[in-house]
Amino acid sequence: MYDDLGSDERGISEILGTVLLISMVLLGSATVIIFGASAISDATQRTTTEAATDYLETVDSRLATLSASSDDPEVVFDPQDAAAREYHVRRDGYMNVTVNDNPDCSVNQTLSTIAFEDSNGNTVGYEGGGVWRSGIDSSTQVTPPDVTLADGMLDVNLVNVTGTFDQARNRVALNASETRNTTETFSENLARGDCPRPDNVSITVKSQFYDGWADYLETTIEHSPPTYVTGGSEEILPGGSDDAGRDQVFVFKSEIEWVGESVEFYIYMLPEYESLTSLMSSHADAESDAIPVDKLEVFNEMTRDGTEQAAANVEMMTGIRTEAEVTRLSFAPIEDVPKQVGTDTYVGTVVEFTGVPSGFLLVLFDEASAVHIAEAMMPVEMDADELTPQHEAAIEELGNIMTSGFVDGWANVLQTSVDHTPPKLVHDMGRAIIDPLAAQVGQHQEHAFIVDSEMRTDDIAFGAEIHALPNEKELRQALDELLVDRADQTEADVEQIF
């Protein structure tokens, strides 16, 4: 993606690359332009680049801590076995951010660099809050810089350093005030006029580590220009070539709300299955408690089968043809758990299940569905608009049998015993129903798995949701003990229940 666009103002052969970046708003796109820089002067060296990398990473973490302080601290670093003269402080790079190609929305700031070069032409540098390495042909990022573009927000914090290295003392001064000024200049210049409503944003970096920057910005935030789509939830899912035949996908969902405005929307990110799983496995450490992806798939299938059986059971009891529609397994901070349920009033049942895993299971109907489904179970036609005690008794019975099917389905696949309490009937605001359950689970864990499934029917207005909130550690344990090939047993075993 790089084009050779000639030299810069200092007459040194440059490479200019353009990298397509992220939209700052939902429409439009952004560009990153990366310049190369001249090689720094020859230096003698004895130490390895690894030692220099370690050293600069220490510098990075020290400066990151100090940059928040109010005065301009001067820091003396000991490069250990490296001779001081092998390090330089350079201030010949820059970063430019331009919005909408508008010169009035453009900021240029110096990039200061602490660099070390060895005899083989390898350079390690601390620049822009990150550590970089460059060889003869290319450069790479070692630790990320303080420049991020995420959720439509650009964060730039360019640490400004001056200093000298010599035999007597190795001194680096962090100009905290100048660092703040840099940040404020960005804010002031880009927060005025139309600048905060960008159609596109160009980030230009001139640096010896230009291709490291390009890779960093590219992998962090590359995207294609957005396309406007309308349609039902299923039609607008992108048909990724590799994922077309896949039954399950990963989805990252974010809900955005405006303060004081009645605007809400969701951002769904659907990463390609293969690339996400390979990324996750490369980041998981061997000792971690990561759950293998194939077990999540089995678990999801198990939930789908359980939901289908619960739906079949509804049909059996009511004569209304019902289909399992959505099943998903979510992982969210405990305080976000109640958001899985709507704010409307729901009727349903809640049980606590014990065993491995333990947790809570909710069967919820919206009020209209509850009336309809309850009447379908009654021998006498009620034709009521409101829920009577008879309706509630019918819902309790239905909730009980749906719960049993669901929980026993799990137990069979996990080959553990999962018991549950008698159902408690609830009729309240959806979020208030799940809130005490999230709080009870939240006493032991910060994140929670949430199993959600929905069923619908075309015949009458009817919708039911099943939500399970298992204990996180116990679910991990259960999945850990789960044999993937046992998933085939799910269907048969669940059928035995009914």
Added chain:
Amino acid sequence: MKVYDGSTTESLDTTAPERVKVGIAEYQVTADDAVLTTSGLGSCLGVAIHDPDATVAGLVHVMLPSRDEMEGKNEAKFADSGIRELVAEMERSGADRGSMTAKIAGGSDMLDFSQNGSGIGVRNVEVGRRVLSEFDIPLDGEDVGGEHGRSLRFEATTGDLIVKSANRDPITL
């Protein structure tokens, strides 16, 4: 540095006060005539604090009683640290602790499956009352416990806390 964060400076409807949502384990403070709202309080507790002299109001929606009982970085998740954080933030906005009054709502016993000891709702209320009294902030009204959920609307100008429930008429504290 923030270039674009989704916030807008477009003029709001001046006839209605700004409505600010407070999510679970969050707090909001206003020095304007905003209305702070939060929904879906089950065992969670809403603590509304008002300083009529400085016209500063704040609302926190806490989930669990005490930060000491477990790990957690979010102060607003717990009744003790959440109230402390809310009072501190109100003071930064110009409120005076001596003029503050508080109202609490929520802490329902619904769906409490705990086998022994008090449920989370009860303990949220206990800790909420205790921390407010540590700060010498008088409790001016409360609607707590019971077996139902609540949603809150806290009017910063008047200090009125309107409590809505699914099966009950709204009440004003």
